[in-house]
Amino acid sequence: MRIALVSDVYLPRLGGIEMHVHDLAVQLQQAGHAVTVFTATPAASPATDVPVLRLPSLAGVPTSTDVLRLALGSGEYDIVHAHTSFLSPLAWNATRIATDLELPAVVTLHSLPAPDGVLLPWLLAHVDRDFGPRVQWTAVSQTVAHRLRKVLPHRAVAVLHNGIDPAPWQQPPVADHPLTIVSTMRLTQRKRPDALLETLQDIRRRVPIEIPLRAVIIGAGPRASAVTRVIRRRGLDWVELPGRLTRYEIQQLYLSADVYLAPAELESFGVAALEARCAGLAVVAMASGGVGEFVRDGVEGFLVDSHKAMAEIAADLLTDDPLLRKLQAHNRFTEPVMTWPTVIEQHVARYTATQPALSAGYLPSTA
Structure with missing residues (x-):
């Protein structure tokens, strides 16, 4: 199958x-499909493992969709798979263009709307009005799918999980x-690094002082400087901020780690928590997000309803x-x-279901 990932x-x-789309493209290629992102x-230099078409943009916002329309209308693609957050003009434009061209399209929502939010659900509903009836909405977890069904009650919303190769983590x-x-985490307000520091401080108070503790917060982002200042001000010298690490560096760090904390209340899926779970760390996460699809209380870790409970x-x-x-x-x-074999099977089944001509006896392209 010839797939355009947007x-x-x-x-x-x-x-x-970013990481999921790349990994998905690689895995689809290995399964025999032709993929372009x-x-x-x-980017300063093009990627070598996945074909990528980087469209003209200003500060990450596309300035023209002419190239995109020309490419999607070339007849070189069987399906468009758009990956969207709450503000994704390129993905939305690609889906509209696919509708105009009568090209099958799947849209995957990667973000979790707040249960009491108004603006973002309204925006998603507004965007969907321009999508044709053949567009299939999906979500990265059942939690996101449940919220999306409330926003788009006329749409059937399936789940296409993020995937993982457990071996490098085990x-x-x-x-x-x-x-x-x-x-x-990415050090942004939505991921709640400040709440994590409160939780770590609470944990230190609860664990006997004679037991040495170490905490490592991996990642970078706009809250990095503020988090550093809080650590210094509170004397949390046992908390480390190594910044952004590669997957290999994270895997090596996890060899000497014990517990993984996922403090975000609006975690749509939780790939980082899934990686930690595969590395053998006990995961403690907020129950409001999507981590509950691979963490069960007392089995892989625990799900909690507050940061006080997380500390406890x-x-x-x-x-x-x-x-x-x-x-x-x-x-x-x-x-x-x-795991990726299961996730790729789910994706291909969803793609094939959008194309009746391919539904019977479809064989992946080796092109």
Whole structure:
């Protein structure tokens, strides 16, 4: 199948959507499909593993869709798969163009609308009015799908999970290390790094002082300077901020880590938490997001409703060695359902369902 993946944001910018679209493209290629990524994200040098068409843009906003319309109208694509957040003009334009060209389109929402929000649900509903009836909406988790169905009650919303290759994360842990808490996030208000610092401070108060603790917050973003100042002001010298790390560096760090905290209340899926779970870390996450699709209470970790509860549970885990080791062993040796073979199968089934001519006896293209 010839697939156009469209995302406003893409590598070399780093983030959940950026990494997922790249990994999805690679995995689809390995499954025998022809894939091109369309993005408004500029780059100094082109990627080599995935064909990418970088459209003219200003500050990440596309300035023209002429090239996009010409490419999608060339007859070289069987389907458009647009990846959208709450503000994704390129992905929305691609879906409108696909509608005009009568080209099948799938739209995946990667962000979780707030339950009491008004503006963003209104915006999604407004955008959808320009999409034809054949456009298929999907979401990265059941939690996002549930919210989206409320916004678009006339649409059937399926789930297309993010995927993971567990193998690189499933490495033998370092035996001798201080109890270590980690969290990986883009340091933005939405990810709640300030609440994470409050939680870490609460954990330190709850864990006996004679037990050494280490915390590592991985990531960069607009809140980085503020987070650094708070750590210094509060004397949290046991909290480290290494900045942005590569996947390999994160994997190496997780070898000597124990508990992963996911403090965001609007986490649409939680790829970073899934990676930590595969690395054998016990995960404590907010129950309001999508992490609950691969973390069950007392099995892979715990889901909580407040940051006070997160501190309580994390402190209990750090002082209950048998329970902590039980969760870690389960996570390290039990693969989640979101492995890439399963996720690619779900994507191809969704793509094929949009094209009746291909629904019977479809074989992937090797082009």
